[in-house]
Amino acid sequence: MITSINDKNKDFFANVYDVVRMIPKGKVTSYGAISNYLGSARSSRMVGWAMNAAHGLKDVPAHRVVNRNGLLTGKMHFNPPSLMQELLEKEGLKIEKDQIVNFKYYYWDPKIELGLND
């Protein structure tokens, strides 16, 4: 539950949620990619912070968002920490040592997918 956010934060959150919702099934992206897409390439921490608040929203597949290394850094924040991996595996991805196998292949960059393409 967010106690005090400004309009600026709200806009940032809304953008993050919107991008995350647009992530195709079986694809993943990184916090940095989202922050970059929003224009704040170095505020990737805020993306993670937004995800923390987003984890209460069913429309926001936070499990499709990992760090640039393809590592499931946020798995510990899910209800069962293993849920994140399970969801990804259910979408056809393979996880090993909390890391996405062939992460580069499943990587989905909003800056490219949504910006370069119509």
Add this chain to the structure above:
DNA sequence: AGCATGACGAACA
């Protein structure tokens, strides 16, 4: 106000 932390990332040694 200052200090420490965080689902991160990039630069540097």
Add this chain to the structure above:
DNA sequence: GTGTTCGCCATGC
């Protein structure tokens, strides 16, 4: 490739 440091913005003490 690994370890350290800084930047980013917000939160908690």
